[in-house]
Amino acid sequence: MPVLTRLVPSPVVVDIRRGALADLSRLLADQRISAAGKIAIAVSDGSGARLRERLAPELPGADWFPVAGGTIDAAVKLAEAMRGSHYDAVVGLGGGKIIDATKYAAARVGLPMVSVATNLSHDGICSPVSTLDNDNGSGSYGVPTPIALVIDLDVVREAPPRFVRAGIGDAISNLSALADWELSHRETGERVDGLAAAMARTAGEAVLRHPGTIGDDEFLTVLAEALVLSGLAMSVSGDSRPASGACHEILHAFDLLFPQRAPAHGEGAGLGAAFAMHLRGAREQSALIADTLRRHGLPVLPEQIGFTAQEFVDVVRYAPQTRPGRYTILEHLDLSATEIRDAYADYAKTISS
CATH class of the missing domain: 3.40.50.1970 (Rossmann fold)
Structure with missing residues (x-):
């Protein structure tokens, strides 16, 4: 055999x-x-x-x-x-x-x-x-x-705590990226690599549910291992799909539209992940991601990093252009600016309640 x-x-x-x-x-x-x-x-x-x-x-x-x-x-x-x-x-x-x-x-x-x-x-x-x-x-x-x-x-x-915290957002964003990958599989037939998905999910869940802080060696070790697993998941799949979906489209839109003010990589990815989860109707998971980000001192609203609600609407509207050919919840919903504005208002209200 x-x-x-x-x-x-x-x-x-x-x-x-x-x-x-x-x-x-x-x-x-x-x-x-x-x-x-x-x-x-x-x-x-x-x-x-x-x-x-x-x-x-x-x-x-x-x-x-x-x-x-x-x-x-x-x-x-x-x-x-x-x-x-x-x-x-x-x-x-x-x-x-x-x-x-x-x-x-x-x-x-x-x-x-x-x-x-x-x-x-x-x-x-x-x-x-x-x-x-x-x-x-x-x-x-x-x-x-x-x-x-x-x-x-x-x-x-x-290192400045902000940059360590950013890794938390990047690791947790795996969960949103994987939801986008699974959505693409259902809607377009894109193949999902099970091993890569398992590695990326393990990384994201380990950081999401760990009770520690960046002051703890145990938590820092888990975070470092999660970032390693995320990198290896991309090696397994042959692309960034296990760790990059609508969350990173939003991040890259920040970079392109506001290059002088763009948030740190993980800050933008974490915020993008929480909002993308809300868009797909996974409100409980969106709230859990937002709670974890907030606990670690990461932004959950664009206003917390110097962006207006309208600027965030512009970012989300532009985001699909940053990864042509990648199918995520943003491409799936194809929201207008007005619909994004309404969705953001609902997201902000939901995670603040």
């Missing part, structure tokens, strides 16, 4: 704990990652630069590359700087933008990438997708999954 299976791209090392950075040099000496010990390290100008002072003595043979931010230009510039130097691997050290830029640069030059995340702002820390700013706003680019992932909880605690 034949054995049927599939290979799932995944990191060879996932190290999530307090003090994990102390063992980074040992991890990079792993023959599966670096046979010759020739490493490039891309760092942000914030947390990455501060950690460089601490880590440089432990990595004397590494070459360090400052990266200006999470733009396609910065990623291409990094790739060009590394080209021809015969590195074994490249490390992305910093927040989500630097990790996304490093993943893209690593893919361009054919290097394995080690993700060393200094905050838990979104699931890009271990996903096969780089979201980078470009001349048209932002774009998502397919890249290989990181070969290793390191998250030091002591370092995460030093």
